[in-house]
Amino acid sequence: MSTAESATVYGNFLSKELSFISDVDRQRHLSLFGIPLSTEAGIYPVTITVLTDTGEETTINFNVQIVSGGYGVTNIELPEGSDLSLIDTSTDEQELSMLGSLTSQITPEKYLTGPMGLPAAAPMNAVFGTRRSYNGGEVNRFHLGADFAGGPGSPILAAGPGRVVLVDWLSLRGLATVIDHGWGIYTIYAHQKETLVNVGDFVQAGQQIGTVGSSGRVTGPHLHWEVWIQGTPVDPMQFVQQDFP
Ligand SMILES: [Zn+2]
Known part of the structure; x- marks a missing residue:
C-alpha cells in the first residue's frame, strides 16, 4: 500500500500481528503473510492502522476470503x-x-x-x-x-x-x-x-x-x-x- 506522507503501518490478521516492510521514504509499505494450513475456509477481517509522522492516525478494516486449498x-x-x-x-x-x-x-x-x-x-x-x-x-x-x-x-x-x-x-x-x-x-x-x-x-x-x-x-x-x-x-x-x- 502507499501513503501520501511518511508513515508507520501496522495491523492484525488471523489474531496475528501484520508486519510491514517500508521503503526509505516510508510511503510504500508491504506485508507478506502466510495463512496457516489449519485455518478453516471463510471470511476473516483485516485491520490496518496508518500513523503518519504528523500524528494523523487512520484505521482501515476490510475482509479477506480464505478458500480451501483442496489438499488430500x-x-x-x-x-x-x-x-x-x-x-x-x-x-x-x-x-x-x-x-x-x-x-x-x-x-x-x-x-x-x-x-x-x-x-x-x-x-x-x-x-x-x-x-x-x-x-x-x-x-x-x-x-x-x-x-x-x-x-x-x-x-x-x-x-x-x-x-x-x-x-x-x-x-x-x-x-x-x-x-x-x-x-x-x-x-x-x-x-x-x-x-x-x-x-x-x-x-x-x-x-x-x-x-x-x-x-x-x-x-x-x-x-x-x-x-x-x-x-x-x-x-x-x-x-x-x-x-x-
Ligand atoms: Zn516431506
Missing part, C-alpha cells in the same frame, strides 16, 4: 524398527515451535531477486498441504513442504540467495539447513545426508548446500523442502512459479 489425506507407514517417539505429536510441536521462532525474524533487506529455483534436479513426489497420519493413527499432521525424489548423495541446491541461519540435526527433519532470504522468507532443506555450509554463510541461487539423505522421520531417501513466511509454512511451489511481490 494420506497414511505414512514408517519402516519396522523406527523410533516410535518420532510419531509423538509433542516431537512435531517442539520442532515447529523452534522453526516458528527462527522464521518470525524479519531481515529488512530482500535477497531474492525473482522466483525461486527448484532445490533438486529430481521429480517431486509429494505435494504440500496433505493431511497425514502415521502407521494408521490419527490424521493430525500436515505435510508442510514438497518432497523431491533425489537419490542418496545427489545435490541439494539453494532455492535463492540468502544467509544460512541454521544447520543442525533435528528429530523429524534430520540434518536440516535453514536459509533466510530476507523480508521474513525462509527455506528449509530436510533429511540431508551431509551439509556443505555453515551458519552465517551467504549462499547464491543454485549453489549446492548439501546432499540428499534419509536422516530424521522418513520412509526412504528424499529431499523435503519447506518455505516459511514470517513463522508460517506455505506452499513452496508458489515461490517457484511467481515472484513476491
Whole structure:
C-alpha cells in the first residue's frame, strides 16, 4: 500500500500481528503473510492502522476470503524398527515451535531477486498441504513442504540467495539447513545426508548446500523442502512459479 506522507503501518490478521516492510521514504509499505494450513475456509477481517509522522492516525478494516486449498489425506507407514517417539505429536510441536521462532525474524533487506529455483534436479513426489497420519493413527499432521525424489548423495541446491541461519540435526527433519532470504522468507532443506555450509554463510541461487539423505522421520531417501513466511509454512511451489511481490 502507499501513503501520501511518511508513515508507520501496522495491523492484525488471523489474531496475528501484520508486519510491514517500508521503503526509505516510508510511503510504500508491504506485508507478506502466510495463512496457516489449519485455518478453516471463510471470511476473516483485516485491520490496518496508518500513523503518519504528523500524528494523523487512520484505521482501515476490510475482509479477506480464505478458500480451501483442496489438499488430500494420506497414511505414512514408517519402516519396522523406527523410533516410535518420532510419531509423538509433542516431537512435531517442539520442532515447529523452534522453526516458528527462527522464521518470525524479519531481515529488512530482500535477497531474492525473482522466483525461486527448484532445490533438486529430481521429480517431486509429494505435494504440500496433505493431511497425514502415521502407521494408521490419527490424521493430525500436515505435510508442510514438497518432497523431491533425489537419490542418496545427489545435490541439494539453494532455492535463492540468502544467509544460512541454521544447520543442525533435528528429530523429524534430520540434518536440516535453514536459509533466510530476507523480508521474513525462509527455506528449509530436510533429511540431508551431509551439509556443505555453515551458519552465517551467504549462499547464491543454485549453489549446492548439501546432499540428499534419509536422516530424521522418513520412509526412504528424499529431499523435503519447506518455505516459511514470517513463522508460517506455505506452499513452496508458489515461490517457484511467481515472484513476491
Ligand atoms: Zn516431506
